[in-house]
Amino acid sequence: MKPGSIAIVGAAETDEVGKLPNHSQIHLHVEAARNAMRDAQLDVGDIDGIAGAGASIEVAWHLGIKPTYVDTTAVGGTSFLLHVRHAAAAITAGHAKTVLITHGESGRSRNGVPGRAPDASGPSGQYEAPYGVFGPPSMFTVPVLRFLKDRGLTQDHLAEVAVAQRRWSSQVPRAMMRDLITVEDVYASRMIAYPFHILEVCLVTDGGGALIVTSAERAKDFPTKPVYLLGSGESMETPIVSQMDDFATSGGFTRSSNSAWTESGLSPKDIDHLMVYDAFAHLPLYGLEDLGFVGKGESGDFVAEGHTSPGGKLPMNTNGGGLSYTHSGMYGMYAIQESVRQLRGEAAAQVPNVKTSFVQGVGGMFMAAGSLVLANEQP
Amino acid sequence: MADKPVPKPTPESKPYWDHANEGELWLQKCVTTGKHFFPPRNYSPFTIGGEIEWVKASGKATLYSYVINHRPAPGFEDDGLYAIAVVQLEEGPRLMTNIVGIEITPENLVLDMPLTVQFEARGEQQVPVFAPEGGSK
Numbered sequence: 001m002k003p004g005s006i007a008i009v010g011a012a013e014t015d016e017v018g019k020l021p022n023h024s025q026i027h028l029h030v031e032a033a034r035n036a037m038r039d040a041q042l043d044v045g046d047i048d049g050i051a052g053a054g055a056s057i058e059v060a061w062h063l064g065i066k067p068t069y070v071d072t073t074a075v076g077g078t079s080f081l082l083h084v085r086h087a088a089a090a091i092t093a094g095h096a097k098t099v100l101i102t103h104g105e106s107g108r109s110r111n112g113v114p115g116r117a118p119d120a121s122g123p124s125g126q127y128e129a130p131y132g133v134f135g136p137p138s139m140f141t142v143p144v145l146r147f148l149k150d151r152g153l154t155q156d157h158l159a160e161v162a163v164a165q166r167r168w169s170s171q172v173p174r175a176m177m178r179d180l181i182t183v184e185d186v187y188a189s190r191m192i193a194y195p196f197h198i199l200e201v202c203l204v205t206d207g208g209g210a211l212i213v214t215s216a217e218r219a220k221d222f223p224t225k226p227v228y229l230l231g232s233g234e235s236m237e238t239p240i241v242s243q244m245d246d247f248a249t250s251g252g253f254t255r256s257s258n259s260a261w262t263e264s265g266l267s268p269k270d271i272d273h274l275m276v277y278d279a280f281a282h283l284p285l286y287g288l289e290d291l292g293f294v295g296k297g298e299s300g301d302f303v304a305e306g307h308t309s310p311g312g313k314l315p316m317n318t319n320g321g322g323l324s325y326t327h328s329g330m331y332g333m334y335a336i337q338e339s340v341r342q343l344r345g346e347a348a349a350q351v352p353n354v355k356t357s358f359v360q361g362v363g364g365m366f367m368a369a370g371s372l373v374l375a376n377e378q379p
Numbered sequence: 380m381a382d383k384p385v386p387k388p389t390p391e392s393k394p395y396w397d398h399a400n401e402g403e404l405w406l407q408k409c410v411t412t413g414k415h416f417f418p419p420r421n422y423s424p425f426t427i428g429g430e431i432e433w434v435k436a437s438g439k440a441t442l443y444s445y446v447i448n449h450r451p452a453p454g455f456e457d458d459g460l461y462a463i464a465v466v467q468l469e470e471g472p473r474l475m476t477n478i479v480g481i482e483i484t485p486e487n488l489v490l491d492m493p494l495t496v497q498f499e500a501r502g503e504q505q506v507p508v509f510a511p512e513g514g515s516k
Contacts, residue, residue, distance in 0.1 A: 118384070120384065120385060120386060120387035121386075121387040121388070121389050123418060125384065125386060125387060126386040126387065126388070126389075126392060126396075126418070127386070127418050127474065127475060128475050129384035129386070129452075130383065130384050130385065130386050130501045130504075130506045131463055131464075131475050131476055131477050131506075131508075132383070132448060132451065132452040132454070132455040132458070132461055132463060132477065133448075133452060133463055133475075134448065134450055134451065134452035134453075134455075135450075137450065138446060138448045138450065138452070138463055139463075141446045142444055142445065142446050142463060142464075142465060142475070143444055143465075144444070144446075145444045145445060145446075145490060146443055146444035146465075146490065147444075149490050190449075191449045192449055192450060193446040193447065193448050193449060193450070193463075194446055194447035194449070194460075194485060195446070195485070196446070240475075242465045242473060242474060242475035243417075243418070243473070247443065247444050247465070
């Protein structure tokens with residue numbers, strides 16, 4: 001794909017995100033899809049490609065879409081970054097012209113959510129479940145003490161991530177958590193899985209979002225300001241977090257971002273705005289280091305010194321992130337939405353003069369990774 | 380109260396779990412590359428023609444990383460605070476485990492501390508857990 005040859009021309013979240021006890025999961029998908037279609041002024045017959053993290057057959061059927069391209073890649077919360085990447089390839093290959101990517105998740109209210117039966121013979125069932133793991137807070141967190149030790153970082157650095165992101169979410173009316181906090185507040189909050197306090201753990205919410213991707217040639221026919229795809233990447237590492245190659249670095253982050261840098265021809269100094277999937281407070285630290293924005297071991301001070309906060313040189317997670325904005329379970333869609341808003345100039349906590357944005361996603365517990373380099377001008 | 384989750388062996392992993400029931404930790408080794416690996420597989424993850432064999436592990440390990448879980452999983456409610464740890468085996472591979480034989484506090488659990496394998500029941504299955512080297516503290 002030539003950098004800038006594909007564009008996001010429609011983007012929207014559900015009317016609300018947060019606590020939505022009266023909405024089913026499929027409703028959230030469809031509401032987000034309709035909002036994105038209205039944003040791009042498209043009708044049902046204009047969409048010929050459908051993508052989502054598993055639910056796309058039902059979504060297309062609800063919407064009345066008859067696609068020629070279907071992508072149900074489901075690799076956790078980064079799936080939506082991969083859907084953009086795959087849509088770009090499909091559009092370039094001529095498989096579809098206009099791809100709708102949807103996400104809806106009743107992560108908090110659990111309305112119409114398919115069950116996941118535990119499998120005692122799978123990798124997690126055999127090698128992690130017998131030791132009392134209980135959801136992401138006791139799995140995704142396991143690498144962090146090794147990361148901190150090997151990188152010379154401290155638990156204060158973790159807390160500073162949560163503090164920095166509240167500085168953003170305090171400016172975002174849709175964010176679930178908007179009160180400014182201090183490192184002391186983080187330490188005073190309930191311990192979930194040492195060393196993680198609840199303020200260092202993502203929210204559990206309901207919500208959704210959708211994107212419409214097409215060729216840059218067609219983008220000028222749409223009412224919205226196009227957001228161009230300059231490069232992308234994807235990778236994976238391990239089905240279970242205990243088998244991650246090196247707990248101090250994400251191989252998935254490294255590989256997917258390398259592809260995105262290579263495809264886009266850009267490097268970290270060219271990026272105005274950054275989103276790093278923050279299901280937990282350590283992930284932005286891994287992201288800053290593994291994506292090459294700072295050297296190994298420099299991420300903690302970089303955040304603590306305010307460089308990712310409002311007014312800093314690398315605004316990061318400007319919606320407040322999964323820690324403070326919203327996190328329905330698969331957060332990647334919301335990270336892309338915030339990048340699009342920043343590049344369109346319509347974010348709640350708008351950063352001045354954003355021309356380029358990097359989105360880094362993670363799926364599962366360091367299981368999969370995806371990267372997007374986005375811009376509001378063609379190269 | 381629910382019981383602790385019991386692993387269900389597959390044909391690949393059956394030797395691992397059978398040895399665990401005899402109180403022994405066994406690993407696979409790629410003879411071609413000389414490298415050990417875990418979890419069990421039918422083929423070498425290092426090279427397509429790798430010949431593999433089962434070998435008994437020393438049972439020695441060091442503490443690689445951990446969390447102290449404050450929200451117990453079903454079956455773990457009576458354990459108090461427990462460590463979900465990953466240990467680095469002497470042979471190279473790492474595995475998730477619990478730490479036993481020591482009070483579970485950040486002060487007691489120091490990264491890279493030496494550990495040795497023990498076994499604990501999950502239903503009818505013994506699973507490897509690790510205690511500080513030299514016995515309980």
